[in-house]
Amino acid sequence: LYFHGIGAVGFALGAIKLAPAPAPPGSWLRAAAFVDQVREAIDQRIRAVLSGDSRAIASALIAGKRDAISASVNDAMYVSSLAHVLSISGYHMAVVAGVVFVLVRAFLALAPPLAERRPIKKWAAAAALLAAAGYLVLSGAEVATRRAFIMTAIVLLGVMLDRQALTLRTLAVAALAVMIVTPEAVVHPSFQMSFAATLALVAAYERGIPWIAAGGKTSLGARLALWGARELVALVFASLVAGFATTLFAAYHFHRLAPYGVLANLLAMPVVSGFVMPTGLLALIAMPFGFDAPVWRLMGTGIEWMTAVALWVASLPGAVGRIPAFGMIPLLLGTLGLIVICLLRTPLRWSGAALLVLAVALAAATSRPDVLVSGEEDAVAV
Secondary structure: OOOOOOOOOOOOOOOOOOOOOOOOOOHHHHHHHHHHHHHHHHHHHHHHHOOHHHHHHHHHHHHOOOOOOOHHHHHHHHHOOOHHHOOOOHHHHHHHHHHHHHHHHHHHOOOHHHHHHOOHHHHHHHHHHHHHHHHHHHHOOOHHHHHHHHHHHHHHHHHHOOOOOOOHHHHHHHHHHHHHHOHHHHHOHHHHHHHHHHHHHHHHHHHOOHHHHHHHHOHHHHHHHHOOHHHHHHHHHHHHHHHHHHHHHHHHHHOEEOOOHHHHHHHHHHHHHHHHHHHHHHHHHHHHHOOOHHHHHHHHHHHHHHHHHHHHHHOOOOOOEEOOOOOHHHHHHHHHHHHHHHHOOOHHHHHHHHHHHHHHHHHHOOOOOOOEEOOOOOOEEO
16 A cells, blocks of 8 residues: 555545545546546446356456455465466466457458568567557556566567567566566565566476477477377476466465366366457457447356366365465575576576475474464464
8 A cells, every 4th residue: 555655544434425626637647547437348348248257257357357256266266276367467468469469460461462562470569569558558557467568568579670589588677677667566476476487487488398499390399289289288388387486476475285276277278368368359349339248258158167167176175285374584595496497507507496495395394383363463373
């Protein structure tokens, strides 16, 4: 609240009375009010078509409003390691920019003279950048969303300038930009888990399985790509890497682990990326023309599948891995170990694994206190 400029909170008793503003609103406030009205209109349109948790999750994915998700589904999303879907971050931004990029480039390629003589790939990248910027504004521009937009913008600018963009330098630029604007975000779990997962993924793909990066250029990659094995292995690989990179932060902030996270992501994420998000974009496009209702229903069908997967995985034996609270020293050691493994290119980088093992050992050795008193002083646990 301090960093948002809020000095106090309270409750209003009685009817709300509207009073004229003491001064005319500035351009920034008018723009913010307009964006909020657009987000509210999208949310109301989704609520008019969908119901229950499908409605709430659709609104969270498109407009960034996560306040209506039921407690049982929200908890199941965390237990199954699918909660990252609810926080608009790199995955959502990549899907939005990727879908727009592919569609615009495919449409422009329908005119051979245009495709042969003009840089339609760069034009498609520019359109994707505008779409990503619009999505950033509509979603509420949280820390993870800002980081994702900065990285996506750098990648798309790299396409327009014929430069490779998906590198660790891109991540460094995004981190610096977020810390300059909101330095207090560094201690927030969203910042830590988002950057940890992205750091591990970029480092893993730069030095990971060669035929994943090479695509169909290798004979093995070409054969496996015909059966869709490359995409399946890439999804498993990404889930394992991101899950491993964020485990320590999730344990520190939320005191839990997700042992079945890879299973849940394998079952749900292809539907979310290939069906839920594209239909959501299509519904936004159809919304001004009044044809969005059936598309929202299609999106709701995909969300129901994701919700069913989350609830099923959360019901499996041992799905809830409780972790006792531990201090900051293991967190700092684990963070340093992750950075060493991801950034160093010599065999010395494996010293980071020793730091991670030490961090886990210190966290496991943390003894439980004899007495716990709640912050409101109304509950005591012995």
